[in-house]
Amino acid sequence: MSDISPPRRRPGGRTARVGAAVHEAVRALIEERGRDGFTGRDVAERAGVNEATIYRRWGTLDNLVLDVAVAVAKLNQEQPLPDTGSLRRDLLLWAERMTTELGAPEGLSLLQAAIAARAHTATDSDRARQITDIAAARADLIQQMLDRARTRGEHTPTLSRVLDRLVAPLYLRAIFGYGRTELDLDDILDNTLAE
Structure with missing residues (x-):
């Protein structure tokens, strides 16, 4: 032994x-x-x-679903950012990926869980921080693409403009169930990148 x-x-x-x-x-x-x-x-x-x-x-089950949403957001953040040498193409590829994620049952449900949890954040600072972290992670990815384009000498819109004109429509369509086929990413990007 x-x-x-x-x-x-x-x-x-x-x-x-x-x-x-x-x-x-x-x-x-x-x-x-x-x-x-x-x-x-x-x-x-x-x-x-x-x-x-x-x-x-x-x-609660809501806390669990929010925890899963945060974990998925972190995994998505770890995916390599598009780096085509053009801000327009980078944003287009990123937006296509986001549209696919948000259009999947899991993506939409996790987004809805984060929104529902947001309604209860007044008394739960930890949940509020988690939700803020999800949004900040997405904004950080976009800012990285903008910084890279600026370094290449491209005209770059502000982060706020990209959030308002590109990201907001993607989320709006996902939340309210507007069809993906109706989405004209080229037109949205033209509007986002217009000087």
Whole structure:
């Protein structure tokens, strides 16, 4: 018999595995049923955890969905930014990717969860910070594209103009269900980049 015991798992390892399983379950359920089509029990069963674990860790299903939205936003931020050598093409590729993300059931449901959570932020500064972080991450990506274009000597609009004229219509269409086929990104970009 050996006196060498097998390595023990770190306590944080199980916590991370549970968190990943729960996040994966939420994303799958949103894809299948939409945001309002599942309960904490459904998430627990799908993730293979006790329902009490979900409520102990996240408090409410809304908090959990918001946590998933923040995690997805961080993953999206890690995707490489388009770098075609032209601001217009970079913004077009980025906008096409955003349109696809927002048009997917998961993307729309997570956006709706963030908006719903925003209504309750007056009493929860942590949730308010998470929502602000999502928006700031998107704005930071756009600012990076603008800075890169400015360095190349291109005319660049302000971040505010890009948010108002390019990003806002994408989100408006996603939230209110306007069809993607009606979206004319070329026209929107012409308006955004006009001097």
